[in-house]
Amino acid sequence: MKVIIGQGSCGVATGAKKTAAEFERLIEEKNLNIKVDITGCVGTCYLEPIVDVYDDDEVMTRYVKVKPECALEIVEKHLVKGEIATDLEISDEDKLFIEKQQRVVLRNCGLINPEKIEEYVAVGGYEATKKVVTSMTQEDVIEEIKVSGLRGRGGAGFPTWFKWNAALQNKADQKYIVCNADEGDPGAFMDRSVLEGDPHSLIEGMIIGGYAMGATEGVIYVRAEYPLAIHRLEIAMAQAREKGFLGKNIFGSGFDFDLRIKAGAGAFVCGEETALIASLEGERGMPRLKPPFPAAKGYWQKPTNINNVETYANVAWIIVNGGAAFGAMGTDKSKGTKVFALAGKIKKGGLVEVPMGLPLKDVIFGIGGGIKKDKAFKAVQMGGPSGGCIPSALIETPVDYENINKTGAIVGSGGMIVMDETTCMVDMARYFLDFTRKESCGKCNYCRVGTKRMLEILERITKGKGKDGDIELLEELAVKIKDGSMCGLGQTAPNPVLTTIKYFRNEYEDHIYNKKCTAKSCKALISFNITEDCKGCRACAKKCPVEAISGEKKEMHVIDHDKCIKCGKCEETCKFGAIVRG
Known part of the structure; x- marks a missing residue:
């Protein structure tokens, strides 16, 4: 018998290390010959900490x-x-x-301990490497990737074999x-989870x-904000060298x-490849x-190939199972498959991997469980700051490069930020444009100045x-920024604004002409009022940080709007x- 505790970043953030320590203490106290081990995130982040x-007889029960305090x-x-x-x-539904x-x-x-190479090898790890270096030519490998139809999973979806x-x-x-x-998109954590949970696949x-x-040297460019991912990568690389999978004369x-x-x-x-270089x-x-x-x-003016984590993580599976097996999944x-990070107003937030072409509805409602508190689904932001908002009317859109592009969004690295009826689409556009404005390198005038002007308007x-x-000016600026920017950041920065104008123009008009926020979200355009349903319990008055609520106990209270900060x-x-x- 063994106990496996998920210790990806999501698990650690919810207290998995403390849970593991308590299991170890109790097992020692009861003198049980049971091992406590770790694994990465299985994807059900909303259920962490997870204990398997x-x-x-290797039958697994998931808690x-x-x-x-639940360990006992x-x-x-x-x-x-x-x-x-x-x-x-875990419930049958989950x-x-x-x-x-x-x-x-x-x-x-x-499923495996990312810090033990033996567990990766036990599930077929490095068999693909052995097959490639001992029995395949370079052209054979590229042909297999071509047959698979694998496209880059980091943004534009460029054919991997071609690069x-x-x-x-x-x-x-x-x-x-x-x-x-x-991995810089707000709400995206696909690559991090692979690095923390299965670094050897990369x-x-x-x-x-x-x-x-024909490259003999590789570089993994990881954001420093991923310390656990870097730690596990370092362990995995050291173990691979010790086994002879990395370094000189691989597999002889x-x-x-x-x-x-x-x-x-x-x-x-x-995230733009030449900026990374x-x-x-x-x-x-x-x-x-x-x-x-x-x-x-590329790097030092030498031939260089750049792909993201998810792209490389597909490769060994393709070599072992054949390009045709991979190509049989998805669309023409x-x-x-594609990994998506479900975040926002979703009941079951986490990582999902599904065949390309599955409708958005099946991902958000079929797997993600739908919207928190059963509120109305309004839109989903796909592709991060470079993507766009897809409205509820297009919930049946197949999740693939071509169909998502038609909506004005992009698949991108795979972020899915789900929004409900309380989300203001104008404010959502403002949030993403504020992000890209801050992240602009400033090299192009259109990107540096144009995004700032658009943000001021929003x-x-x-x-x-x-x-x-204002709406027409935003559209005009957006076109010029897209046309005048040199790299993908500037060329796609206006996408969230353009798609929200396209699908939610009424919300822009409400803000401008009626001075109302349709979603009742923008602080400057809302007020809080107490109705006759008030029981005078004083709970709200106790929570108010500026003492804007007054009233006698068991009597209807009132809010002083001059004091209210609309928190x-x-x-x-x-x-x-x-x-x-x-």
Whole structure:
């Protein structure tokens, strides 16, 4: 029998380390010969901390939301008596979160110990590497990736085989392969979970990619804000070298390949490949004109290939199972699976991996469980700051590159921020534009100045100071910024504004002409009022940070609007629904 406790960042943040410590204490106290081990995030972040108990016959029982004080029940019932602690066991409904998925990238996450290479090898790890370096030519590898139809999972969805082949065709004394693990989209955490839960899948994918294009050195560019991911990568790389999977003469093939980590400062613009290369070279992360493309002149002016974590994590599976097996999933033009990070107003937040082409509705409602508090679904932001908002009317849109692009959004790296009826779409556009404005490297006038001007207009509108012509001015600026910017950050920065204007123009007009926030969200355009349903319990008055609520006990209270800072504490506190927004 063994106990496995999920210790990805989400698990640790909810107290998994304390839970693990309590299990270890109780097991020692009761003198049980049971091991407590770790794993990464299985994807059900909303259920953390997660504890899996494996019986001697390897049957697994999953316990969820296991705080330290819950450990005793599991130890006494399951570990000592062999009985299931049913109060803490995962529900049949929550089991569907994983069962409805089709996992390739996340195949090992939450199942193996990411700090023990033996567990990765036990599930077939590095078999693909051995097959490639001992029995396949570079062209064979690229052809298999071509057959699979694998497209880059970090943004535009460019065919992976084409980039690898371009690097192969450019002859040089040194070539490089780079992983972009600088995951900067708000609400995105797919790459982080793979790095923390299955780092060897990335390493193996990069070894195979390096072999295919003739690179002997690889660099993993990780944002410094991912300390756990970096820690586990370092452990995995050291173990791979010790086993002979990294370094000189891999599997006796004569192929040499090694990796190193570069901890980046967390600039969103470094998601653009030439800006990332500049950062690797010790320069400020600013894009360069293309061509030449990195496949011809990249890192130190040598042929370079850059893909993200998810792209590389598919590679070993494709080599072992065949490109045709991967291509059989998904659609004709968007093959395979895609990992999405469900965040926002969703009941079941976490990671989902599904075949390309699955309707948005099946992801958000079928797997994610729908909207918190059963409120109305309003829109989903896809592709992060570079993407756009897809409204509820398009909930049946298939999730693939072509159909998502038609809506004005992009698949991007895979962030899905779900919004309900209380979300102001004008304020949402303002939030994302504020992000891209801050993250602009400033090299292009249109991006540097244009995003600032658009943000100023949006801020005016959300404060009730919008004026006639603002919508048209936003559209005009958006087109010029898209046309005049050099890199993808500037070219896509206006997307959230354009899509919200396209689908929610009425909300912009309400803000400008009626001085009303349709969603009753923008502070400058709302007020809080107490209705006759007030019971005079004084709970709201006690919570008000500025003492704006007055009234005698058991009598109707009132709010002093001159004092009110519109924090919403009173609305959250009232159990009788007596405080409403106006």
